[in-house]
Structures are given as structure tokens and as C-alpha cells.
Amino acid sequence: MTIPRFIESSIHIDAPASRVWKVLTAAEYTKRYMFGCEIVSDWSIGGPFDWKGASDGVIYVKGYLKDAEPDRLLRYTMIDPHSGLEDVPANYLTMTVELAPERGGTMLKMQTGDFTRVGNGATRYQHTVAGGDGLLIQLKEVAESGG
Secondary structure, eight states: OOOOSEEEEEEEESSOHHHHHHHHHOHHHHHHHTTTEEEEEOOOTTSBEEEEETTTOOEEEBOBEEEEETTTEEEEEEBOTTSOOOOSGGGOEEEEEEEEEETTEEEEEEEEEOTTSSTTHHHHHHHHHHTTTHHHHHHHHHHHHOO
């Protein structure tokens, strides 16, 4: 089976980019749409960018910050530290989140990949696709709720 290299999705959010950025990066918001996880990072490029369970303290996704331009771009690498995959750069996927003004709100675009170059890529691709757009829909709801 040939798997696509990347998964791309997007959603329009009726909120300014500054609000969407806050929802993407502040633990008080991330735990509301990211399965109860919050970002743990010192926000230095190349520094750790982990997703930790707010209630249990477990690191569910491990990664490194690649780029952060407030209100515009967030890019980080990621791996499930419990997957059994070797913790080497070649097994990390890259998540790129772009924000752009659109129709009085913000267009959020996400790209995840490259699935063809990482260990267990086909399975990781299938799991990501199976998750659907639920995360984007929940993120939109949090950003649009204003609170």
C-alpha cells in the first residue's frame, strides 16, 4: 500500500488570529481540545515541545519546537514515546499549523507528515486519518467561545 506523504486539513474560525494563537499555545485552552493535554515547552527553537496529560502528568507526545511566529505559524516535531519506535529524529513527524486572515476570521491549516519516511508510517497514517477532524472542530469551538 502506498501512503500519502502528508495529511492536510483546514477550518475557518470566526475569531482573530491572536485568539486562535492563544488557543493553540496556552495550556488552559489546549487541554480543552487536545484530549486533556497541555503543551510543555520553554518556547525556544529546537527546545522541547511535549504534550503532557493535565491530570496524570504523562507525556503522551514528545517533540521539538521548529518555528513559532505568533498569530501566523507553529511548527513542531512529534512522536509517541510509548509507541515502541526508536526515539531518533527520523521517526518524528512534523506538524505545521498556519494561520491567515480570512472573511473576518482566521483560516487554520494543518499539515502532518512525512509519513513515508518514519518508522511504522502506514499505521501512523491510518491512526491519524481515523482521528478525523475532531480536533479541529473542538479547537474551533474553543476559539469561538471566547472563554
